[in-house]
Amino acid sequence: MDNTAFPAGSNLGGMIAPAVDGAQPWLVEVGADGAERVFTYDDLHRVAAGVARALRARGLKRNARVGLIGLNSAEYLLSYYGIMQAGYSAVPIGYKLAQPTVEYILGDARVDCLYADADWAARLDGTLPVLPLGDRAAWQAHLDEGPFEIEPVQARDAATILYTSGSTGIPKGVPLTHGGYIWTLGQVSVNGGDFIRRTAARVLTAAPLSHMNALFLSKTVTAYGGTLVLMTQFDARAFLESCARHQCGIVTAVPTMLALCARETEALARLDLGSVRSVAVGSAPITDALFERIASMFPQAAVQNGWGTTETGPAVFGPHPAGLPRPRLSLGHPLPGVEVRLEGGTADEGELHVRNGAIMPGYLNREEDTRRCLKDGWYRTGDVMRRDADGFFYFVSRADDMIVCGGENMYPGEIELLLEKHPGVAQAAVVAVPDEIKGQVPAAFIVRSAGSTVGEDEIKQFALSRGPAYQHPRFVRFIDAMPLSAANKIDKQRIKKMADGLHR
Structure with a gap:
């Protein structure tokens, strides 16, 4: 991969494939009612600039934090790119979270203003400036369209602050830097990026944009010149129908979503899913039985079991350097430039520690948690892994489980x-x-x-x-x-x- 395509000192909001025809679809939004909207790469450049100009006109200070809460939508993703292009940090927040948790995140991240749908805007106390998100007409009216020079940033500046869902306790803020994300974009060339660039692939997702899985996928598709088919909400039958209608080459989902798809026997019998060449499963463990069901649903596809954390990013495992085929359920082999070690068990099973170019600088406002999980650039993942004789890794369980x-x-x-x-x-x-x-x-x-x-x-x-x-x-x-x-x-x-x- 020629990493000069992703210079480390750049603004992540500007990581948009430069050679793509502006008329090419960048995003196909699939609504819960089946209605679709298409946005081109020209639309992305024009509208993200309009978001950036509108935010800058509000007089926000450099590195201000702008929240996002609502269902998946084109406006959500366009706002996300505009926030970064303006030099601000985006703070995506899960719309299913309890109100006290949302209010905690807004305070902990010191969010300066918030893009929110009507439901969440009505539920908050009004002390924070709120910009429209779910109301398309109001969101369109807030844009300040015109030319915009993308704001220069430092590699260590936070592009995004994601909050971990966590298995227990209060969610933790994870600042993810422009430099770290851009390093990751270069690494994922071997995990779908080059395929997207060669084929202008259509990539299907229905995972929430408030989480790493779909959010980083959107950046990968955009940086490599593909088309993202984005569902506003997940529905198993609609997911399969969208895949077939748009002849998607890559499908991404968490295991539970695909398990629900496997129940849609009528849809699977009538739909042609032969366009799919890769099914990327991540964010949770996959079982052998589900692997079989996924392979039968997408008979032309390679099924890949992925792994990553908010703190490390998704660029940890990939193909074997010697070209060995990836065993079923394996997460892959450590990528070049990624260091891994297993601690607290045997030589080939223990808690995974990772060091790479995307490791977070530390949890937001949580020094003790940072000291416990991060030392000398090594992140203690809390995941117990097994390594086989060929160097492939497999997830075993959470250490605290x-x-x-x-x-x-x-x-x-x-x-x-x-x-x-x-x-x-x-x-x-x-x-x-x-x-x-x-x-x-x-x-x-x-x-x-x-x-x-x-x-x-x-x-x-x-x-x-x-x-x-x-x-x-x-x-x-x-x-x-x-x-x-x-x-x-x-x-x-x-x-x-x-x-x-x-x-x-």
Whole structure:
């Protein structure tokens, strides 16, 4: 990759493919009602400049912080680019978050003004200047269209401040720098970037723009000259229909979204999804059974299991340098320029520590958390990984999810993988519950496969026959669907609340 295309001292808001015909579609917005709007690369340049001019006219100080809260939309993404082009830091906020959490983020990030949809504008107390987001006419009226010179920035300046959803506690602000993001853009040439550039690929996503997955994807597509097909909200059937209608070459999603797509048997039978060449799955672990279902849905595609954190960015793993094929469920091999090590276990299994060009400078206003997780440029991820003989890495579980049962250590992720090998299990989530004798025991919450009547005893016997006895779930509960977080991941905190009262 010629990294001169992404100079490190540049403004991330200006990382727009320079050789693309201005009339080429940059964004296709797919509404919840199926209505579509198309925006070209010329529209992106013109309208982002209008956002930047409008913000600058407000007299905001350099590096001011501008929030964004609302559903996915063209206006959201155009505002995001305009914020950065003006030299300000964007603060995307999950629209599904509880109001006290949103108010905490606005205060913690010291947001100067906020783009908000009508619902959120009405819910906030009015102490913060609010710009329209969901009202298209009002948003259009706020633009100050005209020429704009993109603001020069320092590589260490924050382009975006993302808040981690976190498994527990108050969300933490992660400043992500212009230089770090631009370094990452150069690295992802091997993880889809070059394919986008060669084919002007259409790339489908429905993940919230307030999270790393979709937000960085939008920058990758824009920098490499593709077309982003963006759904305002996720719906499994509409997702598949959009993929077929726009002949998308790349599909990105979190595992739970694709698990829901796999249930759409009627749509899958009638739609042609042969255009898809790559399915990028990330933000949460994937199981062998789901991998099979994804491969059958997209028969011409390579299915890739991705990994990244808000703190490290997504450019950690990729192809093997010797060209070895990536094993199923592997996250890949460390990219050139990325350092990794495993700590606290064996030589080939332990907690992953990462150092690369995109590591955050530190959590916002959280010095103690920064000291605990970041040292000499190494970020302690909290994820337990396994490395095979060829150097490929595999996710095992979160380090803080470990269950200690009668002195035996086990990880929920390993039990979930085992349970999802049962043909009657579509999804499994495992959490610890207290036990007077063992200290902790695993409890499993299961979504059955379509038509399955599998019961608790069968699940327990299946686990006992295929794994160590101490690892089998002592409790099995069946649910209709997994609770999801704002990022469409399985919400383990809600699962734990569902397990309250289970004990032995």
